[in-house]
Amino acid sequence: MTRLYLLPGALCGFLSVALGAFGAHALKDQLSERYIDVWATATDYQFYHSLALVLVAVLALHFKDSRKLRWSARLFLAGIILFSGSLYILAITGVGWLGAITPLGGVSLMLGWLFLAIFAVTELYD
Incomplete structure (x- = not known):
């Protein structure tokens, strides 16, 4: 599972930084302030959840058979x-x-966060 989600997580993180820079520089004169804010929200959420995806992939190194982690990553x-x-x-x-x-x-x-929380409660706090 780690192989399936570490690479997408890393690539999504890379793209969030690249798209953030693109929005801040190339699009700043092309889009209205409202749509620049929409773009910034997209890059922020992409970045945060790219990190979450990487975290889940790393956790999967130790919990290889966790269906909750698998669902968290997918979501x-x-x-x-x-x-x-x-x-x-x-x-x-x-x-x-x-x-x-x-x-x-x-x-x-x-739901991705919820599955991660359920994983924590059921598999880490037994």
């Missing part, structure tokens, strides 16, 4: 794609219906 990755991805597209295109996808990503991120 973090799905959340990054849905939440941040929809915000990036919204900021660039201004297409409002993409806002309907963003909450699905947010729920995925929250």
Whole structure:
């Protein structure tokens, strides 16, 4: 499992920094302040959850068979794609219906944290 999620976590972290810089420099004169804020939110959440994905991958080194960690990683990755991805597209295109996808990503991120918490309670505090 570590191999499946460490690389995506690291790449998502790399992309969050690159996209943050791109937004701050290349897009600052192209987008309205509102959409620059949307872009910044996307990069912030992508970065935080990239770190969470890396954490879960490292935990999986010691808890190889944990289904809770596996679900946490899947949900973090799905959340990054849905939440941040929809915000990036919204900021660039201004297409409002993409806002309907963003909450699905947010729920995925929250569930990723919930599965990580359940893992902690059930497998670390026995």
